[in-house]
Amino acid sequence: MKKNYQIEEEIERTLQSLEGIKSAEPTPFFYTRLQARMEKKKQVKTGWHWRPAYAYAFLGVVILLNVWTIYQVSHRSSNAESGEQFANDYGLNDFSGFDTN
Amino acid sequence: MNDLELLQGLQSRQAVAFRYLVEHYQTKVFNTVLAIVQHPEEAEDVAQEVFMEVYESIDTFRGEAKVSSWIYRIATTKALEAYRKKKAQKRWGGFLSSLFGENNEAVYEPIDFVHPGVELENKERASVLFKAINQLSDNQKIAFTLHHVEGLSYQEITEVMQVSLSSVESLMFRAKTNLKSLLKTYYTSQ
Incomplete structure (x- = not known):
């Protein structure tokens, strides 16, 4: 078991252990490696799927599909409405004539 | 090259200015990062990220502080982020090994760092x-x-x-x- 003054001495010596510290240097060719990494990142970002032309074309296809779907749905409901109107006009909705009682 | 010339060179994307910046600051950045992450390979990785951040955000630097202060600020921020990430991974690794490891002992032991x-x-x-x-x-x-x-x-x-x-x-x-x-x-x- 260390005595108090010994512990205090250890603490002081440890706190002073960074005195005279020299700068740590990165490994050689740091700039070359950095350039290579930046180039790699640039290539990933400029891959074909990142090009604006492809992005806009894809967006255009999505919008066209949406417009076509909306048109189909509204066209179907208007067909259904006109069919109902036709049936009403010619009394085709009246099934009383087929009463089996 | 003074701060103003360096800044103008960087903002106009001159390769010579960027190379000067990296060569002038690489030791300062690496040394700062290393003291926080306490792992040489990781410190080098983070130091590279610092320069990439500098390159990408140079247009946002208004010149109200010294270039060196700005770089030190990015370096300390990035180093702390990396340190926190590593700490979280260690915690997660320790948790997993406590679940699946032998004798319930943490497999991942931190290595003593010697600067x-x-x-x-x-x-x-x-x-x-x-x-x-x-x-x-x-x-x-x-x-x-x-x-x-x-x-x-x-x-x-x-x-x-x-x-x-x-x-x-x-x-x-x-x-x-x-x-x-x-x-x-x-x-x-x-």
């Missing part, structure tokens, strides 16, 4: 000190390492951390007090 610039006779003590530094709060850690490892003055630290001189003095005082307390616990148990 390559420390004098030979101080290596063991410095390793103990770096372990204690790891337990300081982020701001205390930044202030302490910038002053004691990177050799920045208190005034320079105010520019990096964007705080007042009295705040830096307070951070340094609290860092030393906490370190003394942590070292006392360590040496008492020895």
